[in-house]
Amino acid sequence: MASSPYTDLDRPPLGERALQRALIVPGGFWQRLEIRAETGSTNADAAAAGQAGAAEGLVVVAERQVAGRGRRDRQWVSPPRAGLTLSFLLRPGVADAERGWAPAPQRTWGWLPLLAGVALRETVQRLAEVDAALKWPNDLLLNAGPGESKAAGILAEVSGDAVVVGIGLNVTTRAEELPETTGLPATSLRIAGATATDRDPLLRALLRGVARWYGGWREAGGDAEMCGLLAAYQRDCSTIGRDVRVLLPNSQEFTGTATTVDGDGQLVVRTADGERRVSAGDVLHVR
Numbered sequence: 001m002a003s004s005p006y007t008d009l010d011r012p013p014l015g016e017r018a019l020q021r022a023l024i025v026p027g028g029f030w031q032r033l034e035i036r037a038e039t040g041s042t043n044a045d046a047a048a049a050g051q052a053g054a055a056e057g058l059v060v061v062a063e064r065q066v067a068g069r070g071r072r073d074r075q076w077v078s079p080p081r082a083g084l085t086l087s088f089l090l091r092p093g094v095a096d097a098e099r100g101w102a103p104a105p106q107r108t109w110g111w112l113p114l115l116a117g118v119a120l121r122e123t124v125q126r127l128a129e130v131d132a133a134l135k136w137p138n139d140l141l142l143n144a145g146p147g148e149s150k151a152a153g154i155l156a157e158v159s160g161d162a163v164v165v166g167i168g169l170n171v172t173t174r175a176e177e178l179p180e181t182t183g184l185p186a187t188s189l190r191i192a193g194a195t196a197t198d199r200d201p202l203l204r205a206l207l208r209g210v211a212r213w214y215g216g217w218r219e220a221g222g223d224a225e226m227c228g229l230l231a232a233y234q235r236d237c238s239t240i241g242r243d244v245r246v247l248l249p250n251s252q253e254f255t256g257t258a259t260t261v262d263g264d265g266q267l268v269v270r271t272a273d274g275e276r277r278v279s280a281g282d283v284l285h286v287r
Helices: 016-023 042-051 111-128 199-219 229-236
Strands: 032-036 058-062 083-090 132-135 139-142 149-159 162-170 243-247 253-261 267-271 274-278 282-285
Touching: 016 032, 016 199, 042 058, 042 083, 042 149, 042 162, 083 199, 111 132, 111 139, 111 149, 111 162, 111 199, 111 229, 132 229, 199 229, 229 253, 243 267, 253 274
Parallel strands: 032 058
Antiparallel strands: 058 083, 083 162, 132 139, 139 149, 149 162, 243 253, 243 282, 253 267, 267 274
16 A cells, blocks of 8 residues: 555645646646656656657656656655655747747757756745855755755756756755765755745746746847846856866866856866866866
């Protein structure tokens, strides 16, 4: 017999119907929201739906994810209903005549996980009232306690003309439930002293923020500077100004000082051999 979602009263299930009423509205961006008690990977589910012809604006949320992945196929683990685990389907290369959106060039799609990060950071800062920052390219850090800790990760994957963006945020995860990490320690909103840990308003605010930033980005034809996204990311990114070690996908690495994020979403690093721009890789903040 399946366990009841109400066995842990600190972790009630998400209210699917209420969320749908709030988010799936006439003229709104979000078109479909599905909440699943358990799934392997919300990114895989959204990608499969996209390949089957699902429209832009699909959101898949899992109360428990058993095969979630982060960058470099790292596993993302969270107890049932302890966090927000979701993926959404975007089709940035497809024109939307009703909204007046031209296709965004594929070279600009790298901004989509950064866009999601800006929306996530704004949500956490405003609702949970926790000091949060972004680590390029895909982590949300909380500045509670003696140093930075990771509370969320973002993973974007291209599937044909679609981009699936996945977010995993630790909300009520307890200290003993956090996974061991080789980089920054993990944390959750609750551990960081958040004033709000109700997942329903957090999810609503996050998706509304994503829709607002994505709409502006599409109206600007994917120009992150024109729509204000570049300035917002530069403001929110704690990697800028830090000494960093950059691990590239080809297993090479280098060190330097991160000076900015450019208009293409690349991290600009000043090294002893000159300036380097990084479009993909893992970045470690050097303490």
